Amino acid sequence: MSQAPQEPPAGPPSQPSPPTGGGGRNPWAVGAIVAGVAALAIVLFVVLRPGDEDDSPDTTAAVETTPETTTTDEATTEEATTEETTTEEDPTTTESGPPSPQRVVVVVRNGQPVGGVKHAEIKQGDQVLFIVRSDVSDHVHLHGYDLLADVAPGQPARIEFRATQPGVFDAELEDRVVLIAELEVRP
Amino acid sequence: MTATDLALPLAHGLGGVRDLPVPGWLFYWGASIVLVASFLALWALWQRPLLAEASRGRPVPRLESIVWSRALRILLGTASFALFILVFAAAAIGDTSPDDNLAPRFVFVYFWLGVPALSALFGNVWSVLSPWRAAADAAAWISERTGLRWDTPFAYPERWGRWPGTALLLAFAAFELAYWDNSNPRAIAVAIVLYSLVTWLAMLAYGRDEWTENGEGFAVYFGLLARIAPFGERDGRLVARWPFTGLANLDARPGTLAFIAVMLGSVAFDGFSQTDYWAVEVRAKLTREVIERSPTLADVVGGLVALTGLLLMVGFVALAYIVAVRIAARIVHYGGDLTDAFLGSLVPIALAYVVAHYFSFLVRESQYLAIYVSDPFGFGWDLFGTADVTPRITVLAPQTIWYVQVAALVIGHVAGLVLAHDKAVELFESPRKAAISQYAMLALMVTYTCAGLWLLSR
Numbered sequence: 001m002s003q004a005p006q007e008p009p010a011g012p013p014s015q016p017s018p019p020t021g022g023g024g025r026n027p028w029a030v031g032a033i034v035a036g037v038a039a040l041a042i043v044l045f046v047v048l049r050p051g052d053e054d055d056s057p058d059t060t061a062a063v064e065t066t067p068e069t070t071t072t073d074e075a076t077t078e079e080a081t082t083e084e085t086t087t088e089e090d091p092t093t094t095e096s097g098p099p100s101p102q103r104v105v106v107v108v109r110n111g112q113p114v115g116g117v118k119h120a121e122i123k124q125g126d127q128v129l130f131i132v133r134s135d136v137s138d139h140v141h142l143h144g145y146d147l148l149a150d151v152a153p154g155q156p157a158r159i160e161f162r163a164t165q166p167g168v169f170d171a172e173l174e175d176r177v178v179l180i181a182e183l184e185v186r187p
Numbered sequence: 188m189t190a191t192d193l194a195l196p197l198a199h200g201l202g203g204v205r206d207l208p209v210p211g212w213l214f215y216w217g218a219s220i221v222l223v224a225s226f227l228a229l230w231a232l233w234q235r236p237l238l239a240e241a242s243r244g245r246p247v248p249r250l251e252s253i254v255w256s257r258a259l260r261i262l263l264g265t266a267s268f269a270l271f272i273l274v275f276a277a278a279a280i281g282d283t284s285p286d287d288n289l290a291p292r293f294v295f296v297y298f299w300l301g302v303p304a305l306s307a308l309f310g311n312v313w314s315v316l317s318p319w320r321a322a323a324d325a326a327a328w329i330s331e332r333t334g335l336r337w338d339t340p341f342a343y344p345e346r347w348g349r350w351p352g353t354a355l356l357l358a359f360a361a362f363e364l365a366y367w368d369n370s371n372p373r374a375i376a377v378a379i380v381l382y383s384l385v386t387w388l389a390m391l392a393y394g395r396d397e398w399t400e401n402g403e404g405f406a407v408y409f410g411l412l413a414r415i416a417p418f419g420e421r422d423g424r425l426v427a428r429w430p431f432t433g434l435a436n437l438d439a440r441p442g443t444l445a446f447i448a449v450m451l452g453s454v455a456f457d458g459f460s461q462t463d464y465w466a467v468e469v470r471a472k473l474t475r476e477v478i479e480r481s482p483t484l485a486d487v488v489g490g491l492v493a494l495t496g497l498l499l500m501v502g503f504v505a506l507a508y509i510v511a512v513r514i515a516a517r518i519v520h521y522g523g524d525l526t527d528a529f530l531g532s533l534v535p536i537a538l539a540y541v542v543a544h545y546f547s548f549l550v551r552e553s554q555y556l557a558i559y560v561s562d563p564f565g566f567g568w569d570l571f572g573t574a575d576v577t578p579r580i581t582v583l584a585p586q587t588i589w590y591v592q593v594a595a596l597v598i599g600h601v602a603g604l605v606l607a608h609d610k611a612v613e614l615f616e617s618p619r620k621a622a623i624s625q626y627a628m629l630a631l632m633v634t635y636t637c638a639g640l641w642l643l644s645r
Contacts, residue, residue: 037223177482
């Protein structure tokens with residue numbers, strides 16, 4: 001890079017007062033304006049930022065038991081639904097009993113998730129019932145939480161857990177290494 | 188039987204949890220700051236080159252006498268080589284489960300992500316930590332003492348430049364990102380043997396310094412990142428300097444663009460390969476046909492697909508840069524080639540990509556160190572009573588991770604801008620030419636940075 005830039009002595013066509021160049025600016029003024037823009041950005045950020053704390057997970061009872069009723073309605077909807085996610089926000093969470101879990105259901109046909117990889121958004125702290133119905137035998141592995149359940153035709157995999165940790169967690173058919181669901185646990 | 192009885196805890200592989208995507212509002216904030224900072228920089232930055240002078244720094248003799256002391260060098264070199272042997276032994280004879288064996292996490296996390304962090308913070312630590320270099324130096328010292336003289340048989344060809352390093356770094360990236368069995372300790376053992384043989388033979392053939400500067404992919408990589416650090420070397424003295432200024436006088440020997448493109452492209456591809464688009468639309472579709480017939484073949488196909496994606500991403504990074512500098516040369520009617528001039532400004536962006544993509548991963552996976560200290564081979568040892576530590580799935584709050592990610596990209600972007608601007612005012616005599624030459628560079632950097640932000644928001 002020893003070559004000198006080819007600078008025509010006559011100068012560029014639009015000689016008078018270029019908009020971006022222009023030597024001899026007062027560095028203090030430049031600094032003040034840059035600082036002003038930065039300060040404005042910070043103020044706007046603080047004011048406009050969505051609150052982080054306003055939807056913290058509710059810290060009501062951490063109960064691991066499942067309402068047994070879920071097994072029956074599952075059998076009836078076998079194969080009928082391709083994809084369902086019922087977010088059962090139990091209105092009666094006031095210490096009357098365990099809140100019913102959020103259900104995430106994936107149906108696997110020919111070793112592939114019907115309707116593509118299932119996305120589910122889960123609120124951190126919620127109880128989750130993850131159900132996989134499959135027409136092939138395999139193991140369902142929920143990464144991160146490291147939960148494993150067998151699945152076979154007619155025997156859905158059921159993984160219930162409390163979503164205590166935020167992050168994106170993959171669920172795979174372990175033997176086939178097929179991604180079937182991504183659970184996004186959001187704070 | 189209740190549902191929870193079926194759920195068995197398992198050891199989890201590398202990357203059991205991924206970071207939550209950066210929320211939309213923060214994505215737009217990051218992108219807006221990048222744009223505003225870019226235009227502000229065009230208008231406000233200095234009109235005389237400053238950074239080359241600033242990169243000279245000032246000598247710090249007292250620090251130099253400690254960190255460059257022979258004793259410390261020998262100590263660190265010995266420790267590093269011992270660790271190298273330990274990792275290799277774990278890879279070769281340890282348990283084959285990636286979670287119980289020190290080697291996979293050591294190579295892909297502590298070494299591959301930890302040393303860049305140290306380099307960017309403290310300077311070229313790899314020059315004393317490299318086990319390959321330490322062993323070669325020791326061998327040279329012994330052979331001198333015993334009267335054996337080894338004259339380097341070949342002169343390193345200058346036109347090769349950093350190309351051998353590029354090839355080796357790409358080979359490592361392909362092993363990490365495309366090879367389907369990358370966390371198998373035995374595969375890692377083979378890779379260590381191959382890389383060590385290449386390194387030591389090439390050092391014998393071309394000389395230790397020449398190969399470290401050009402061909403030892405990791406040394407070249409860490410050396411480039413070390414130019415970001417506030418410590419550097421000038422005329423054999425340790426100097427303290429402003430961060431990033433070490434990139435102002437980056438020597439652009441052949442292969443440097445390719446090398447930086449591999450740095451940037453491999454991280455970008457790693458991010459891209461974790462998006463749904465890649466997993467579902469590309470990888471799954473291309474491997475679906477073979478997966479039922481032969482899972483092994485599906486692995487190979489998946490690996491080739493990933494390798495292609497990696498190469499395309501590296502090519503895209505390099506191409507975007509070449510197009511940008513061509514446009515810059517054209518709009519200022521510059522007769523020469525600008526390709527080499529602005530390479531230094533890409534390195535902060537490469538570091539920003541690394542921080543944004545791996546920062547939380549490095550923090551999280553560091554918890555496993557406690558386990559490996561007590562049981563490096565997975566033989567069921569418990570040397571220090573920490574073998575049964577259960578790592579937490581999440582260590583950092585999602586908000587913390589998001590802010591670090593976006594801040595890294597924005598800071599990397601601004602540092603890149605400043606470096607490119609400084610180079611432009613050095614190259615072009617009129618400030619106006621320097622400014623308009625930066626339109627193209629700005630567009631390039633906004634592309635890189637916003638692509639990085641976009642990947643984080645998927």
